[in-house]
Amino acid sequence: MQINRLMGVVGAIAGMVACSMSFTANAASTAASTALSVTVPSYFNSTGDTAKWNTLISTAKKVSTTAILNPNDGPGTYQDANFTAIVTKLHASGAKVIGYISTQYGKRSLSAVAADINKYTAFYQVDGFFIDEMTSDSTTSHIQFYQSIYNYIKGLKSTYSVMANPGANMPELYASLPTADQFVVFEDNYKNYAKYQPASWQAAYPKSRFVHMVLNTTAAQMPGVVQYAKTHGAGSVFITDLKGNNPYKAMPSYWDNEVAAAIAP
Secondary structure, X not given: OHHHHHHHHHHHOHHHOOOOOOHHHHHOOOOOOOXXXXXXXXXXXXXXOHHHHHHHHHHHOOOOEEEEEXXXXXXXXXXXXHHHHHHHHHHHHOOEEEEEEEOHHHOOOHHHHHHHHHHHHHHOOOOEEEEEOOOOOOOHHHHHHHHHHHHHHHHHOOOOEEXXXXXXXXXXXXXXXXXXXXXXXXXXXXXXXXXXXXXXXHHHOOXXXXXXXXXXXXXXXXXXXXXXXXXXXXXXXXXXXXXXXXOOOOXXXXXHHHHHHHHOO
């Protein structure tokens, strides 16, 4: 019945949708810096990655932290007692835990997305969901697809948070409907982040709604990236020196310094 309800949302909302720069040089010319939270794609194993989880648990005691749980490109097919224990420890440390959901840029069926959402709610005490592979165009059917997912999640529990990942700037309609509570509006490497500018419409929304994830960033580059994020519309960040197919398999080597930079005024 829940999946049918999700499928029905599409029709119900059909009428609703009608140059490179220096990080440090530009920071002074934009808005004043403020402390950031951290959003961590913690795509770690439930066993064997104890040190990584412990680092994340310690982080949550210092700074507002959202951990993205991803047992197996989604919730997996069974409840892993080790992940259950990890979620409990994260919550005890003050972290928010959200479950990873693949959408394949609107190509995955709504019923499959709903099934993954339902598994998370059955297996783990999540605080919300991370909707990955979100479209960033203005195609009506795409926007309706993500609005349907959002409405379905909020229908299950209004307090569930929804973070979506287009990984790039998108039309304001995604935010104004909304299709999510928070958006990852940049997910790319350091070189491309030097050219990033937030969409002009974002200035009318709280920074807390926007997340920047910057990959392949050296320890020397990281402080400048944090400052750039603070002055270019981010409310939360994740910066790492890793790259490749899974840059989220471990914490960055400079994580403690990144946390300190994020929470500095």
